[in-house]
Amino acid sequence: MSLLGRDLAIDLGAAGTRIYAKGRGIVLDEPSVVLRDRQTGRVVRFGAEALDGADGADGTDGETYWPISDGLPQDGELARRMIRHFLRKVHRHPFPRPRLVMAVPDEFTPIERVALRDAGFEAEARGILLVKHAIAAALGAGLPVRDGTGHMVVDIGRDATRVAVLSCGAVVAAGTVRGGGNAVTRAVARLVEDEHGLLADEREAESAKLRATREPTGNVLIRGRDSGTGEERAVALPAARVREAAVQPVEHIVRAAEHTMERCPPELTADLGERGMVLVGGGALLPGLRRRLQEGLSMPVRRAERPSDSVALGLGRCVEDLGLIAKLRRR
Template identity: 50%
Template sequence: MSLFRLMGQDLAVDLGAAGTRIYSRGRGIVLDEPSIVTCDTRTGKIVSYGADRPAGGDDASGPAGGTRAVRPVGGSDALDREFTQRLLKHFLRKVHAHPYARPRVVMAVPDDSTATDRRDVQDLAFEADARQIYLVRHALAAALGAGLPIGEPAGVMIIDIGHHTTRIAIVAGDRVLTTRSVRSGGAHVNGSIARLVERDHGLIVGDGDAEAAKHGLGTAWKPLDRQVTVRARVPETGHESRVTLTAQDLYEATSQPADVIVRAAISAMDGCPADLAADVATRGAVLVGGGSLVRGLGRRLRARLGVPVRRAERPRESVALGLGHCADDLALAARLHAVRR
């Protein structure tokens, strides 16, 4: 067995609340799976990780077929941390196909993270058998993955819309200068869609079906009369039903979580120096994250912020790709290493 295989490939890991992506040096993204641990509802024992879930275990909100699917990443209790560590270890071993591989790993940390937060991420990676860990601030990774040059002094806004949280940052050079974080993301949009269907049709929509409806209409603003069929359940009987929604319905349903993001972006601009605000007015904002695919969001932001807004070419993968640049160039990873800054 080669020493290279035993020591492990250099990897970049985007460990998100909704999904995890792993980039292997020189190969690109080699793993893209949901950040889910599936447990037996009777014993609490883990039965599967990620996409390897048993039939009937897709309901992340409660028991189904004797299993319960849990999203531990970002959770606050000890069990969430244990599940996150075991999930990460499983994914790293899945990429290497060897139980003793100890790779060098690049991971992202929140832009407003404390020294304690960063040590926690390091400890998590070491517990998952990484032999060396580089930490890169989230916004810098997203900027790299969206194709923005790191090192230019002009400021640009990065808006990363995740499953539960939206992170907003203004970056200039290799520094993160202004940050905002709000509890609004893809899960909140799904909840708004579910409440719309319950209010107007008296039916129950699960998170997965709301997610499918959201993406079924695509990201374009028009036509407003375009329709999508949503799978739902009759609350009294549990029988399956279906309801048709238009793009206008979904646009209106998602206005509240979108407005939370807009207000946070305005606050970020108000909180940065005048010269950087002028840069953002010219260079605009870049949207990344799976939540950025919500229909009409870019239009809302352009109208409210008065700056150019574009979506990254691969928004769901931007952070992983940016971390991957660092895995390909460990000198860059060392320069951006958050613990030293």
């Protein structure tokens, strides 16, 4: 049985991939990125190693690719190779052959379902069990998803934000808005260009956004090239100013939540007004986001204890008790 590998849960996020091993918890957390050689097109690195080699400091002339979008493979070949690399890294065996529990988008098509299963099987999994993304996120956030009351989960990912209302172990209504944490990153880059004439690349803008999250009262140093001279320079922005760039993406999330609630029965809408929503995903860590959503929706808003890990932890609960998946499917 050791050759077949123990059961695993894999959260394929656009920004990062997390793997949960039965009985061990989260054993891998790496960026969902692949590095290819610019000259040959050959894949040379995956995950954290790919980001480390992207700056060319070690002599690698590579270009990064992010093969996952909205929880689904956008480049099937790169996604398959990345998943297989991560599985082998966890098992330390060339042919791990694990059984996988994976999250599928709440509003998926049969083609998308097949694409996700194929990516898992082609990465040498021996079995695939699929769980709806919102159910996994809610389980990981500690919500009682099988009771009859209404619960709202908002997952702010890298390239999309998912909104879902759950009740009785099922997704009652769901919606997706393009633009998650990456929309905030682009807004930061536009802010620096408009106000300081500085062209900051995505990686630098992302870094500035994260530093503003960790240091809410200080200044954030952003480097880039002067749009006029082409020279590299840096500017210091108040962290609060960086966070203000998130206003428009947050308004999109508010509207998506409102539209999702409009499709719910009145009794569930009343539940949501009392219980509010739970934020998960890496974008949930942005300071001030909870307050803005609470003001825009006039409902309680709280952040999950481990927002970035919520989906992986929820899938992990299913790995620990595979019977839970069957119970949810009967709802």
